[in-house]
Amino acid sequence: AAPITYPANILGLRGLGRATFIQPVMVGNAINVTGRDDIVIRDLAIDTKTGGTFGHCIRIEDGSDRFRIENVWIIDSDLDGIHVEGTTIDTGHIEGCHILDADGTGIEVDMDAANFMYRLHVDGNDIRNCGAQGILFAASGGNHYCKVTNNIVLSCTSDGIFVSDGDHSMIQGNTCTSNGGEGIYLISTEHAQVLGNTCQGNALDGIYLSTSDNTTVVGNTCQGNTYIGISLDSSNSCNLTGNTCQGNVRHGIYMESSNNNM
Secondary structure (H helix, E strand, O other), X not given: OOOEEOOOOOOEEEOOOOOOEEOOOOOOOOEEEEOOOOOEEEEEEEEOOOOOOOOOOEEEEOOOOXXXXXXXXXXXXXXXXXXXXXXXXXEEEEEXXXXXXXXXXXXXXXXXXXXXXXXXXXXXXXXXXXOOOOEEEOOOOEEEOOEEEOOEEEOOOOOOEEEEOOOOOEEEOOEEEOOOOOOEEEEOOOOOEEEOOEEEOOOOOOEEEEOOOOOEEEOOEEEOOOOEEXXXXXXXXXXXXXXXXXXXXXXXXXXXXXXXXX
């Protein structure tokens, strides 16, 4: 099939579950949404590995507000499973998806400089064996008021969840296991909440905060990580309460150049 491009706003693409299978034979992304609002993609499977080359399975870009992606199986992808980019987007939902063996990142948000992703909810997804991060909010633009909740991120080559410039974000109830970097990594993020996550057996730290002030880190379990359970670097006025850190190789909790934390 040729890549699918949405021609208008308020359109839906709904399959019958995993048996509805999209596999493009052309170079590029399987599904493109550019500047279209209120788009729904749900209940289908996508593979860009066999036939199509050099493409994301789903790409959302350039002001596509209020998009919703639900119950999509991404079996393989030559790049990212789901990729969000471009000019500012307000509100999106990626929920209940299964992303397996993407060559790049499972879910990546990479806005243009001076543009923002606002209020993206990434909830209840199962992300495994990706070639980079499981979930990535990149540094080029900003990612504010986003929620990353109840996801499983397993055996990805880099970090489980990476958030840059994610002010007022919530990272809650996720399980990040056996990833090749940090379990959860926040950088240049303020007033975030990291609550009730489990980070186990990751190659670096369970939870790592860098230059992320006024962050609440409460009720997390970090165990068996190769470096540190919870690590703060140049992160001030954070609240660390009720966390369980055990069996980490170096330290349970470690702070460097970080002040006024409790």
